[in-house]
Amino acid sequence: MQSRCRQPVAGQWSGYTGEQKKTKGSYDCGNEEAGDKMRNRKAFFAVQGSIILGFIILNVLIFYMVNCNGEYLQSRDVWGNTQTILKSDLKSRQKLINEFSQNTATAVENIDGILAQIEKNEQLEKEKARKNRYKKENDKEIKTTITIGITEKKENYLVVRNIFSEAEVYGADIQNIGDKAEKMSETALYSSGWYRNNIVKSERDYYGLNYVNITPMQDEAWNALIDFRVTDLLACGMAVVVAVILFFLLQNQAEGMIFTTGDVVAKGSAILLAGFVGLYGSNLMLKDFYLEQNMFNVSIQSLQSFRDCHYILTVGGFFIIWLLIKLSACLLVFMTILCIVSHSGKKRIFIGMAVLAVVVTEYIFAGYVGEKPLFVFLREINLFSAFTPERFFNRYLNLNIAGNAYSRLTFFMVLWCFVFVTVLLVCVRRIKMYQKLVMADVQKNYDEEINRQYLETRRLWHDFQNHLLAIQAMTENGDREGADRYIKDLSESISTDKLAAKTGYNPVDLLLYKKQVQAAEQEAKIKLVIQCELCGMNFTGYDLCSVIGNLLDNALEAVKAVSSEERIIELDLKRQQGMLFISCKNPYKGEIKTENGRLITSKNDKKNHGIGISSIEQVCQKYQGTMEIQTDNEVFRVLVLLVEDKNCRLGKIE
Secondary structure, three states: OOOOOOOOOOOOOOOOOOOOEEEOOOOOOOOOOHHHHHHHHHHHHHHHHHHHHHHHHHHHHHHHHHHHOOOOEEOOOOOOOOEEEHHHHHHHHHHHHHHHHHHHHHHHHHHHHHHHHHHHHHHHHHHHHHHHOOOHHHHHHHHHHHHHHHHHHHHHHHHHHHHHHHOOHHHHHHHHHEEEEEHHHHOOOOOOOOHHHHHHHHHHHHHHHOOOOOOOOOOOOHHHHOOOHHHHHHHHHHHHHHHHHHHHHOOOOOOOOOOHHHHHHHHHHHHHHHHHHHHHHHHHHHHHHOOOOOOOEEEHHHHHOOOOOOOOEEEEEEEEHHHHHHHHHHHHHHHHHHHHOOOOOOHHHHHHHHHHHHHHHHHHHHHHHOOHHHHHHHHHHHHHHOOOOHHHHHHOEEEEOOEEEEEEEHHHHHHHHHHHHHHHHHHHHHHHHHHHHHHHHHHHHHHHHHHHHHHHHHHHHHHHHHHHHHHHHHHHOOOOHHHHHHEEEEEHHHHOOOOOOOOOOOHHHHHHHHHHHHHHHOOEEEEEEEEEOOOOOOOOOOHHHHHHHHHHHHHHHHHHHOOHHHHHEEEEEEOOOOEEEEEEEEEOOOOOOEEEEEOOOOOOOOOOOOHHHHHHHHHHHHHOOOOEEEEEEEEEEEEEEEEEOOOOOOOOOO
């Protein structure tokens, strides 16, 4: 809330020298609450860190058991077919690829020569077995024993030959796509409409890709990494947990808030990012260590599953995009959960069910296998596509929208950005609204307490009037002795030396008296300098009591940290040119701390944390005034300026 509504007139404040530090909000003259907030903040991060670490450890264990432990590695290709391979074969083939990649131009010829020699050796072994006249019943067993090692070696060479062969003909295949597209565009069937547009776009997308350098390599380990959906589920679960924890933090922010509302999305996103990097980073490290495939600087087309990709990317570039899209999906889950839980009661249930219905519908469309343009669009431009972004790179497909061909990835990114920004704005708005509701409830309770004190001062004044009437009656009846005794008793109960305030407005006078009594109880003293009559000024009594009461409450809290002889509070009231000037000065100890542009209060009443100063700011705004805070040599001073409002009027309370 803005406390500075109007600049004070120069020269209106006198008697103040020294360096001035001006700021807004509440203040801290002690370190107790700051220490509590720091401990709460550390505890929060410790809990969140433990939860994230738990998710990462669970992911590492599952990934290791599925992909790194055992003899076989399972993965799925671009068409969803399951591939199973011995890890020993995987390593053997990688050694062969590394060996023949030294001379890729003749790799196929060299492998063909080796395969021919393997065939020849196999025939020789068979002949040798027959010449040794093994028993007929054992021929089959002998054949198997002799050829099993040769067969495995032969199969590995055949796979490696296929990898090099496909890499060698990639440029020719791309050229054929262009030639085929050109011939098809000349026929009547493809001369216009969707088919024509699709052909033209395909030719344009693949233009120049025949010059892309293809590095022969296996893709089984990469496919296993990409298709590991357990990490996606854990990332979503982590987003839900972080959102729920931050919500409960927001829900109880009035009771010792450690993050402001503006921090919720930022802090939550940072925590989620750390966990996200831990989850997917551990997968990459395990793949590189156990599966020994870590080539990030080669073209994405070097992976057989991505041979149809028309984007010029490296494997590393692809994974960066892949991870960023998945991260945005996790953030979307995080913000969606915040939006749901920030509602209450039936609204929360209704919105949760609506979101669930959307998710289920999207999941159904994500599994659609038909070819109708509308349903193809709903399948490809789908919320679940954010968790499977590889689909935009490993298969070439354009969307048919009103007869025009559009790239899936481009259309998805535009729509996804729109959804993401919309949810972000709704989330921020909901958090702010929820914070206002929480703080409004606290403000209501505080206002009720101020009103109770205000009414109590009025009651006390009426009691004084009754006391005066009783004394007057005794005097009129000639009971001088009784009147003197009554006055003595009253003096002892009231302590008239402290009832020195004469502002002309009884509720303020009695409020000042109560604060003086409170000050005396903690060995402090309030010095009053009243330079004006409040009665007849254009303010409401409630507003004046609120400002003066809160100023003195803050000062009394601050002087607890100084020695008893230094506990002197000075309150000045001055009227000039239709304005009321209020100054409250007190000593303090310790460092003044700020957080998010606001000073931190040291009040023990954490539920009403910062509400007092907030109330003063509201009164300043109401009367087009200002609140200014100054510090100098461990002296704290609050200056309040209020401009009289002709619609308000202070009168005497009878």
